[in-house]
Amino acid sequence: MSDNATRAAVVERATRLSREKLALRAADYDRAAVNPVESWRDLHAEGLLATTVPMGHGGLGLDMPTYVAVIRTLAQGCANTAMTVHMHSTVMRFIDALGTEAQKRRYFPEVVRSGRLFGSWGSEPAVSLSRTFLMETVVHDEPDAWVVDGIKYFCTMALGAAHYMVWCALDGGTDMTKSLLPVLVPADAEGISTDSKWDTLGMRATFSPTVRLSRVRAPRDSALGDPGAALRVGVVEVFSLGYAAIYVGIAEGSLAFALDYAKKRVVRPENIPVAHDPTVQRHVGELSVHLDAARLVLDQAAARWDTADLTDKAMLANKAKYLATEVGLLVTSKVIQLVGGRGAYKDYPAERAFRDLRTSTLMPPTMDRMLEAIGKTALGIETGMFNVSGEPPRA
Amino acid sequence: MSDNATRAAVVERATRLSREKLALRAADYDRAAVNPVESWRDLHAEGLLATTVPMGHGGLGLDMPTYVAVIRTLAQGCANTAMTVHMHSTVMRFIDALGTEAQKRRYFPEVVRSGRLFGSWGSEPAVSLSRTFLMETVVHDEPDAWVVDGIKYFCTMALGAAHYMVWCALDGGTDMTKSLLPVLVPADAEGISTDSKWDTLGMRATFSPTVRLSRVRAPRDSALGDPGAALRVGVVEVFSLGYAAIYVGIAEGSLAFALDYAKKRVVRPENIPVAHDPTVQRHVGELSVHLDAARLVLDQAAARWDTADLTDKAMLANKAKYLATEVGLLVTSKVIQLVGGRGAYKDYPAERAFRDLRTSTLMPPTMDRMLEAIGKTALGIETGMFNVSGEPPRA
């Protein structure tokens, strides 16, 4: 990314794609609850599956503000596409930060040339990440393979991606600072099984069923970095920043619909558009201000990202995600109220935005954990994105 | 309803039915988006389709507090069943208040003996009731029939009820105080057509498609009361009171699920139920207090109903509906947050409560209209439930 013009062109391309392609398919993918494969294909054609692959490896190597703008604009059209692409792009960041040169040469071309997707599976049945960051899925360091055993929940892009970055604990260690090890498991490895059940309120096209991994063998070169290193490279924090971009994008798409509706919907006997109703104007005003605020906090986080240390990255991401959650919930609920009874129709995008927002904001860290971490930083008490198992309690 | 014991027995019966029957079918009806016919049948078997039919006509003739308690408890199990039964029961109130003795003898037995349902169709495409209460559907007084022409939106229980109380304007008059005339149109009358489309965020089993009425002939004895009278008998206000009961019931059902979940869900490595997490306790505390408040405002409205005049009924219903909306939105959204990622699963009732609440609270009057009306009353400025077309503006 050499200059502003190039950056703007990328965002513009994403915006056009979002409006002209992603938005038109979003309702169907939502209904069917399947991976947005066609939309991924369109993104690949425009190079947008490689936004976080370094330019030296054929990717766009976007800086953080441009990346966030792209994810946000994709979410305006289809939250599910934005979310899956964000998960995938963050795996690219891990490969870039932790991978050897050989690993980069092996994995990046799969994306740049072949348009393959990479998932990231972290959640587990018995653990709450906002409470304690701990992985119970075990990886064993065997002579000819990494062998993975465990159960993962919310396995986004299951059956759709080519590799899944599975968050494991080396030999079942419980001190994550020394044991956490992400392993890139090939989608066709033996021992991966899923009931393929994914029937949820929203984010239905992120297809995220439960997956069981039984003695799954991954190649020797599929583990990323030293044990524990994945928590120290400033990438874990990007997850939340991208979520914030998605929430803001969903809310923007929803409000845009409401504005359009209010201008066109004419009521009798007055025969004027509801846009001329002062109560409608006030609700629009309230949502506009808050959405502006959420976007500015997000943009500022992205702008300060590259020079921020781990603590600051956690704080910036938490602030962006916290406010985007609060504002996103407000906007997507009130837009339906503004539109009235028809706001609940599946023919309109408002109800999907409402469902997707409520669902996507459940991703960790929780609201309470975010506030606690932001507060600690403000009070000069050291903390990170998560309370990592094995780390001495800080405070 | 002679005494407290009898009243308590009715509520107890409804509660048992709600928990043991309605709740079990709610997810299926929601998915299929069809009228909850089996649940109606169970209610009929217990006499609960006739709660507002006078005792002299074989009904239960419940007082308002008991009625509200019944609707609320039904909504805890299935919001859709509660809503359809409430619409139906309110039509019974109109028949009781406006009908002749002959009409009562004709219509009540259809409910008491045969368990038939009555719908009420008021919404129209071009009118916003919270802005101006106006019906554009026309009824003509022809020698051998009432002839109805118009389009109705949100036609709850279409294809499921035996009669639809269609809100009309006599000869297309625009002064509702002189023209408003509800007509009981038989479900099998010729000229009723619908595309049967009803695909919405929530309240999917209230099956409420758009219906076109073209020269529909209703019998001579199917019009209720003098033109305009329907606005002056204190029944229009009951709609909102019942909505409030439904919102509170949905939220109660949702919170009960969350409590149960928090007690049972154990997280590692601490191996304690999330109920022991102080942040969970605080969220539960907040929702409990607000839900108590909404229920108390609702109960007080019901308790004061029978001695209230029209202005007071409007105020009581508005207060109950306003707070139930606000609290219901809060509770159903936060319960999902409390539960976390799994809160979005369709296997759990929380996501349905979230959708049903947001959808059902779109029924008029709007939040702004309610606040305006409550404020006017507090400020000593006369107002009613609606700004009725043709009425001199009051202030």
Place this chain on the structure above:
Amino acid sequence: MSDNATRAAVVERATRLSREKLALRAADYDRAAVNPVESWRDLHAEGLLATTVPMGHGGLGLDMPTYVAVIRTLAQGCANTAMTVHMHSTVMRFIDALGTEAQKRRYFPEVVRSGRLFGSWGSEPAVSLSRTFLMETVVHDEPDAWVVDGIKYFCTMALGAAHYMVWCALDGGTDMTKSLLPVLVPADAEGISTDSKWDTLGMRATFSPTVRLSRVRAPRDSALGDPGAALRVGVVEVFSLGYAAIYVGIAEGSLAFALDYAKKRVVRPENIPVAHDPTVQRHVGELSVHLDAARLVLDQAAARWDTADLTDKAMLANKAKYLATEVGLLVTSKVIQLVGGRGAYKDYPAERAFRDLRTSTLMPPTMDRMLEAIGKTALGIETGMFNVSGEPPRA
């Protein structure tokens, strides 16, 4: 208190006094920051300093709903008078619950006949009661006296009452379940000293400076009950219930002023009262609904008080106090906004209500502790009003 008519008469008397006397002096007491001595005298003349003294001892022996109604109506006129009387009246409850017959015969007549006031001093510099209920003020059991040593903060009615119930730990014990001992220290005992500084945002006429007690000797019969017993008689919980009544009363007084102002204030060039502005009506509507809710939660707590056990009393009081705080803050701030620039004038009561509300709601337990306790109870986890030092942690 034998019947409803008598109870209503007491409330009526308090209401008249509040409006005709207390309200007129409230601004002056606030400015001077002195005890509301004249208002106490008027209350004594009407028997209202003895609302919680049993009838057998010459008091009114009010039931809880009537007591709460009296405190609430006093707060409508003067929050400071209501607060001091509530503190005093709660000391009467402790004497009734813990005192020997001899103690009752000694202390009650001071109130019933002589109109003396009793204060209650619990706060201390280094302890946060919402975090840990612990008293560092020590009382020694010496042969001819109870000897008290310590520093108390927020000593309401200092220099104004005849006795101060000082919360002490027997011999400096730290297990409050075995050491907590309230001692009735005479106001004129030697060793009591204060800098008499009390300059605060609000509640200025509760005159509550810091007091140092150095080897203060109280008579042998001045300790109430066995050590630890004061936490087990269901009176500690009454503090919060009465605070809730005060918050609701302040907010009611404030809203009543706003209604009156909006009706009388006419703006040009339209020449209509601002009461006719729909935005004013909506704000009034919002405040009215929430105030109703807070009052109903308060009333329900009072109504269920006498049959509630300790856990329920804590929950009822917490719910009432939590909602009254939230609503009180909303109402007193928005009333100023409703009135506009003049809302800040000291000639009007709105700004004092705003200050008194914010100040009085700082009394423990904190919002967080209340929510936590309510949530615990809802989740079936045992808890009390406070986390008492020495008590085994209850989950």
Place this chain on the structure above:
Amino acid sequence: MSDNATRAAVVERATRLSREKLALRAADYDRAAVNPVESWRDLHAEGLLATTVPMGHGGLGLDMPTYVAVIRTLAQGCANTAMTVHMHSTVMRFIDALGTEAQKRRYFPEVVRSGRLFGSWGSEPAVSLSRTFLMETVVHDEPDAWVVDGIKYFCTMALGAAHYMVWCALDGGTDMTKSLLPVLVPADAEGISTDSKWDTLGMRATFSPTVRLSRVRAPRDSALGDPGAALRVGVVEVFSLGYAAIYVGIAEGSLAFALDYAKKRVVRPENIPVAHDPTVQRHVGELSVHLDAARLVLDQAAARWDTADLTDKAMLANKAKYLATEVGLLVTSKVIQLVGGRGAYKDYPAERAFRDLRTSTLMPPTMDRMLEAIGKTALGIETGMFNVSGEPPRA
């Protein structure tokens, strides 16, 4: 202002002054309710009374982002000084935008050299500016003087400034687009009288009593611009932008105090600072995020100011002021809650921030008017800062 370094130096100078001088006097000025004369003098010594006087006339000619940063930092120390300086500085903008070269040569030196202050008096007893922008104070164009008659409310800096820009209607016209005329009335002109009463909740040192002007004669060169022109030069909108800076500054000062308090305040028996309490951390986190958002919306408004047209200026100022109001009310109230009982002490700045914020946010436009205007702009309906009397209604 030639470069970034110079701009940063000005803000740095203001920050030092605010912390080392203004903050130390704020409590005394507040108590005495008098103009902050000493602080004005210090600001003059640093050139900060001339921030908006063009460089060509010896002022600093600050761009909008720097100006906003200066006002914000002053408000962190003393809201009253910030407010009076902002009013004064905005009068300078009017002279710059509307004045003749002769007027500029006459008035600017009074500020640049002599450090005199200029007030702006707009409010009137019978008009609500947020409803209708109308001046009833009349100015007559007499041969040798402009003669002013009327009553003004909230006359900030009365008895403290050298000139008052009095908002008048030429010959009592009611079409403000043709009649509005600001006149610079000398403080010592005959016919100005005031009862000097200014006893308010907060902003007490802006000393703003009611002033009566009876046949007050102002010099021939004291009227600014053509009648009506004052509404069309993009300066009226700056009032609100500066208010927003003040609200944000007050809230920042308040939160900074809370952070400091939480770090230093140690509670027993745990013997840890309350900063380590997770509930404290969460409240701090919430306030930090919202304060960031308010500051970013403010900064963005300032950054876009110079290239914005009238409609955009109104929208930018409204957004900044609306969010700063909402956030300021939240922060200043919650800081007191965070601190607890001592938060109400006058020895600490939190209670003054609470009073100043609630008072200063009463300045027009109202919250409702701001939201309405923002919503209109978002909906493509033309509107300005005010509904100007005489202007054709815009939608």
